[in-house]
Amino acid sequence: MLLKIYPGNVNRALDDEHKPLLKGYGLGRDGKIYLEYLTDSISGKRQVVAALMPGGTPTIYHDCKSFEGPSPKPCWHLGAMSLAMPGHVPMPVNVERYQVTPVPIIKDLTEGILDRPGDFELLELVEDDSMTGEAEELVVPELPKEDSWIARYNLPVRVLKKVLAFREKQKETLTDEQKARIPEAKYIPSGNEFISAVSAMVYGPEGKRWEAPLLIGPKGSGKSTMAESLAAVFMLPVNKIFGGIDLNAEALLGARTLVPSEGIDLVTEAKLRSACKAAGMDSEPLVQKVRGAQMKIGFEPGILLQAVEKGEMIVVDEINMVIPEVTSLLHGLLDWQKTLSVPGYGTVTAPSSFRLVGCMNFGYSGTKNINEAFQDRFRSIQVPHLSSIQLANLVSQETGCKDANSRKLADLFEKLAQGVANGDFSERVLSIRALFRVAREEMDGCGMLKTVATSVLTEGLNDKFEVAQVSDIIEACIRD
Known part of the structure; x- marks a missing residue:
């Protein structure tokens, strides 16, 4: 049964009537989070609620009168349980209607939630903090303070661990200029679309087999905001390009151009000094002037090439408006080799931090269906309007x-x-x-x-x- 926990459920769990009924939270040896509570303030009867968070929509094991009837409603117990779960309300949860048999808990979580130790009777706190390997895979790692906001996206544990490892590398390598180009995460998911996109960007061991998300949705659904939020999660500076007939290979890759040359060759300098000496002139001012006027053929990299070489994120907006000349450039970046071929410059292999995100929307004048072979290189994700x-x-x-x-x-x-x-x-x-x-x-x-x-x-x-x-x-x- 799918329900949604609202702020009102949390507020009720923390009001003067219900907060005293909360006895304690604990991390079970099986990877579940447990809550022990009093059913009321008179009988003293205790019960347990459990939650499992492998990623995506959490599962809560609990039965309550609020679930009965044709229109089940979330109860204050679910609001209390959400206090120990990553993410924020409103929060969708799967509810399994039965009382779990608690296993020993290896960690008292109550202090961080209710500012006091747990008062357990049904839950047994054991000193042996060992867990099964399977359970350890399900335990959400502690987030550094500066990364705590990521919890609101409720990423699967395996995905979250790869994201945190990625962020640690970024913290060591980014310059101040690059950090200033990392946007804020403002996207509010409607379902699992954000999790799907993050997961695609860390496919494989250490995220080495990543695939580019293709965000598909109507205007106003938040595709651009979602792309920027993905950049925030991965600590990647953003570079944006917009599809259209004006976007060509030269703009993306760059072109040969004349650039100032430092100094002049020794033969030319010797001849110049000799001529000045013969004419009775001071050669130094003329030599310096010639040095500053020397030009050579160089290469001015385009926005795509720069993003690839620096290991940043490129967001291609309205990718279904991109001309074939440009899509052919992206093919190499979207396969397992992650390379970009630049005529006259060479083949560039993207660093492990490079990522690409595509966005598309049907409805604008000039838009068309994307080529199937090209789209197959992306992880297509539907982005709906917010509720x-x-x-x-x-x-x-x-x-x-x-x-x-x-x-x-x-x-x-x-x-x-x-x-x-x-x-x-x-x-x-x-x-x-x-x-x-x-x-x-x-x-x-x-x-x-x-x-x-x-x-x-x-x-x-x-x-x-x-x-x-x-x-x-x-x-x-x-x-x-």
Whole structure:
């Protein structure tokens, strides 16, 4: 049974009535996390909840009256259990409706959650901290303080370990300039799409068989934000290129050009000094001037070549608009050799840190289906729109606007998305960035929410009929 834990479930677990019922958390020898609690404050009866987190959607073993009936609901016990789990609420979980038989616990986790040691009766804390090899594979490693934010993505343990090892290498090698080009992780997953992308980027031992994710989704689904969040997870500086007829091999790889040459050859310098001496001139100023004017043929690397040589991330946006000349360049980077052939320069083997992410969206003028053989080199991943609740949370976090306004804007976006799906108007009206603009302008006193939303969302439209339709939806969703 799939349920979702909400902030209200967590708040209830920590209120004055329920927090005293929480007796302790422990890490079991089997890799599960256990919670021992009192069923109520009078009977003194104790029970145990367990959670297993191999990655993806966690599984919680628990039975409760809240699960009965045609519409099961999450209970405060699930909220309490989430306190010991990586990630953040709202959090989807699989619920197995039965009471587990607890195994001995090898670590008391209560101190880090409730600021006190555990008070166990059903759970037995043993000194032997050994685990089975299989269980050790399931235990989430402790994250360094600066990496603690990664926990919210609930990565599978094996994937997380490879990510952390990758980040440690990056911390040792990145320059300050490169660190400044690492974006923040702002993507909010709707399902397992983020886990799938991270997993593809660390396929094989030490991530050596990685594959490039191809993020496929409608406009406004957050593909670019997801790509930047992947870069943040891997501590990779981002280089972006945008598909189109203007993007060619020379722009990506670079070209031969004239560059200043240091010094002049000895024969030329000797002849120059001899001529100056014969003419009774001081040769030094002339020699220095000639040295500065010397040019030679060099190579100016393009954005793709630079990213490959430095072991950074390249994000190809609207990859299905890329011309064949460019896709052929990417083939070598997408196979097991990870090489880039540059005419007149040579073949470059990408460092182990290099990564590539593609993004594509059907609907723009000029877009087309991607070549099947080319797409097969990617790990294709569907990126859906955020749910209304998730989008409202994102708008609030990004802009600091009132919750009531963020909910109205999220509902508005949902209605616009439905209109686009029905073919009522174009995808250009779907923009999460536009929602941020509306929220910020309203906060700065530029007008009422409805007025600002109408201005931001319609003034870029050329079709009067489309403007009228969008205005009607704004009128229905936002009532100041």
